[in-house]
Amino acid sequence: MRWTMLIIGAFYGCNNDADKSDTGGDTDTDTDSDTDADTDSDTDADTDADTDDTDPMATTGELEMAVLASGLSDPFEVIPGPDGYLWITERTAGRVTRVSMTDGSSVPVLTVPDVLITPMTHDGLLGMAMAPDFLAGAAENYVWLAYTYDADPAADVSLRQAKIVRYTWDDVAETLVDPLVLISGMPASNDHNSGRLLYGPDGELYYSIGDGGKNQLANYCLPNEAQRLPTQSEVSSTDWIAYQGKVLRLETDGAIPMDNPEIDGVRSHVWTYGHRNAQGLVFAPDGTLYESEHGPKSDDELNELTAGTNYGWPRVAGFQDDLAYVYGNWSESTNPPCESLVYSDFVIPPSVPTLEESTFTEPFQEPIRTFYTVADDYEFQDPNCAENELYFLCYPTLAPSSLAIYDGQAIPFLGDSILISSLKLGSLYRLDLNDPAAGVPELLFHTVDRYRRVSVSPDGATLYIATDAGGFALDDDGTPTDVLTHVGSILTLKLAP
Incomplete structure (x- = not known):
């Protein structure tokens, strides 16, 4: 089936979301309502965010959409390979699958034997990376995978942790073989695992670990440790517990x-540290590392990551402005x-200590921009989402699930872009790569789905969008x-003929 969409106006959706939307299950299998509770969020003022900041404007251009493949189990990572196939991790199947870019036929090449997959959570097979010379014949054909596993399978309750494992591609058997564990014992959770894995231009691996959804929802009594740094004793003993809420760089x-x-x-x-749920991670051609993360009930972020920098969470969400977050x-x-x-997203009991953003005095880096910053009296309990209390779907956020860079010529109206996929809004947006802080996000495409990953073909002629196998989104x-x-x-998006 093919769809053609002429974008000529703005798309509005309740008032966006955070990562509660993040999926299907925690009400998000990424349900990120995350809340870190907001003492002002139970107001009845219903003050809308500034239109210039929160209304994504549509770009003008015609994109043709087709369904390349379906029946996948929550595709998480999509890498267009040099062999004419998309390499895909299926999060809830623990499977790596190759999908033909030509006809959509699919072939599994690995089922990870020890992956931990539990219903309605954020765990499973997550990130995947490969070197730029993969299948070029000049080096070993390695594929790196990140996933959750049970570190104590003999126990009655799973001890959820994460690991990164290197596999080798066997081009005769057409399977991934010879697993080698590079690092294990990393923190993992039922919520906010992040899990994006990149092979950087410097030849190193970059991996994002979320804050575990601590201090919210089912984990509300667990301390959020995104600000805690590892001690020398922990590093020496390979204890990685402090890696929550961090982006890692590994050999x-x-x-x-x-x-x-x-x-x-x-x-x-x-x-870097001080991150909430960093699911977007991408290098620009000039080597800049961009990151996107889900905010609590507002303030999704786009960041430029630099070594050793603190990005503020959970003491600061978005800008240090004391607006709509404490x-x-x-x-x-x-x-x-x-x-x-009893936990609440909207009311903090008197016994719970609270700290305004302005009381945070440690050096930290504010984001390039937020999606979105709203007034202190913003009404987060939108009546449009009151049924079954699915308020997170109407939060003023995008629920950014991935980032990609477009710098090709095949779709001229895109120019140089940062592409952002949205979970709850089922939308693809662009920012100007040369000035990502400028303007408002431009809507490129929308369906009633949950967009988990956007990727770009090597020739720049095709955008690939992976959709979740279930969960909540906003209808039209x-x-x-x-x-x-x-x-x-x-899904594939191409310039319409």
């Missing part, structure tokens, strides 16, 4: 690069203890739905 054999930053006197895998540290409630409290009328148009699919 391709898992070692700590000697030129990684020393932060508080300790060199570790940590490249850090409520539920884990530090003592009278009564946190475990006796701006109300929540779990009836998605393209379930577990790969």
